[in-house]
Amino acid sequence: MKRYDLIIVGAGPSGLSAGIEAAKKGLRTVVFDENEKPGGQLFKQIHKFFGSKEHRAKVRGYVIGQQLLEEADRAGVEVVLNATVIGLYQDKEVVVKRGDRIEHYKGNAVIIATGAAENMVTFPGWTLPGVIGAGAAQTMMNLHGVLPGKRVLMLGSGNVGLVVSFQLEQCGCEVVALVDAAPRVGGYGVHAAKVARTGVPFYLSHTIVEAEGTDCVTGVTIAEVDSTFHFIPGTEKHFDVDTICLAVGLSPMSQLLKMAGCRMVDDAKKGGQVPVCDPYGRTSLPGVYVAGDVAGIEEASSAMIEGRMAGIAAAEYLGYIGKDEMESELASLDKALDGLRQGMFAPQNRGKQITETEEGIEVSQNLLLHGYVADDELERYPGVTHKSGVHPVIECTQNIPCNPCQDACKKGCISIGAKITSLPIVVEGSECINCGMCVASCSGQAIFLVDEDCGDGTATVTLPYEFLPLPEVGTKGKGLGRDGKAVCDAEVVSVKSMKAFDKTNLLTIRIPKEYAMKARFFKAV
Amino acid sequence: MSERIKEHPILGVQEKGRLVRFTYDGKEVEGYEGEPIAAALKAAGVMVHRYTQKEHSPRGIFCAIGRCTDCVMVVDGVPNVRTCITPLAEGMKVCTQYGVSEKPFEEQ
Ligand SMILES: Cc1cc2nc3c(=O)[nH]c(=O)nc-3n(C[C@H](O)[C@H](O)[C@H](O)COP(=O)(O)OP(=O)(O)OC[C@H]3O[C@@H](n4cnc5c(N)ncnc54)[C@H](O)[C@@H]3O)c2cc1C
């Protein structure tokens, strides 16, 4: 039986981070992953991540994956792929299936970083080909370059449903509706808003009645549900679709820990059955640790920190570092993790209905019901100000752990302050030089540069644009409102693509000045 | 019903390697060597991978990561091959799976 100091199961952000930390401290470390490629969820994420610079914010998920792999390689972590761990025993024996072979390994310490599995829902027709998981859609389009479908209905308004809807549109699919049985959008408002402004209608308090088709999906019927989740007769709506995408939550994949005899607990806020563990991932079994989504569904940014913590704790357990060194390293990671676990979407706030921001501003109800901030709600946020000339309009209205906008502006126009969840404000008296960095850096695509009055009855709006084909200067079309409906004529007057913008193009449209605070997207006609 | 993404606004043009031929229910189809069989089939518009033994009801790609077994087919005579995680090779013989066989139910 082959022996390692540390065996890690799962090569996602948490497992790789744990491996890097442990290997740097001298532990002989191996990471097993069932996939052909490492990185876990990261290689499917093509959007810019939230967080702060320390958490690699505004870097796209797949790039973070590449960075982690390079670091793991440099640190000397052995990553074994196509290796499914099928058994874990109390004495830290790990059983691995590689092809048809079953291999046994023994670790002096083990870190389980297996991530999460997608939840499912059933409805008549749910087994038809064409009903797919959101993860499957991501795998097809972002890893294999194949369109998951042409016309898609998305079920689920959490961050996964929102992000995957946007990704589907980016690769050329049409998302005909975003549906959720819950009465309010579950994910970040900025993710919802970028989907809504492209014209995807949101149906909250709705769910699927039936998927139609004989050999594969050809249509779907949804209907409104009451507060007890029963269908309200007469509210049915039908869509012709070839694909129904399910994004109805994730559950920790904690089976291995249960098998090994770890103490487990059911915790709805963490997404299901999770091992009982301390803040550094120590389970009830000495030398067995957990990190990442398997210990509670969160984010890649927190998964990476948890991974590092578990790696450090394992190094101390095996005597590679002293207690003092461990404690000082853990303390600084504690602080970073604490920063991420703040705001309206923090684990402790799951399921709570929040009506006011930390600043005491009423939250946008329209955002929660329809996916975009209504015109009459917008002016109350501190990122929305008016002045002559080009200036930023920041439509980021919820407390989320994110601040790349503040770092992006070298002119000091945008401030979030010390608390990472605070709403971004436009600094009074600051002078915007129209460089565009804030628009391109905003992970939520929530910043626009507006010149409300160009002096000739027109206004210009600069918006982030990540679609193909990229319109050319002179292209005529429509300015779309936050709800995705055409509000005015628009002409593209500038298209900027720069390396520093990292594939977010900046489109400037000219519109009648009455629409300066209304038009937020462009559609060529 | 489906096709390949020619150019992606973030990922650009994907390098997929060598185009190879294989057969799907006897018909000649093209796909890229090494990509999952299911990806090549999806690009060719194939939706149904198998019919269940009991209900004869159709199944296709569902999880795309090897967990649900909805996508299994008969590949080179071997049934229950998860096509979403099995790399495509030149000349593969991929057949719709009826129950556990490549023969349609009426011929079984
Ligand atoms: C659509 C979407 C958008 C997201 N957006 C963001 C975002 O903007 N910012 C952010 O921070 N996070 C985001 N996340 C969340 C983030 O991707 C996850 O929280 C993160 O990947 C969790 O990391 P992990 O290492 O715990 O698990 P994973 O990334 O899931 O990795 C676990 C790995 O373990 C492997 N594995 C599991 N069981 C076994 C076994 N028995 N044997 C071998 N290998 C096994 C799995 O195949 C996988 O490769 C998003 C997620 C999704 C789905």
Ligand code: SF4
């Ligand atoms: S355009 Fe440039 S100067 Fe103006 S607010 Fe944005 S980052 Fe600052």
Ligand code: SF4
């Ligand atoms: S405005 Fe700032 S805080 Fe809000 S999503 Fe954009 S970068 Fe993050």
Ligand code: FES
């Ligand atoms: S689609 Fe689930 S195993 Fe292949």
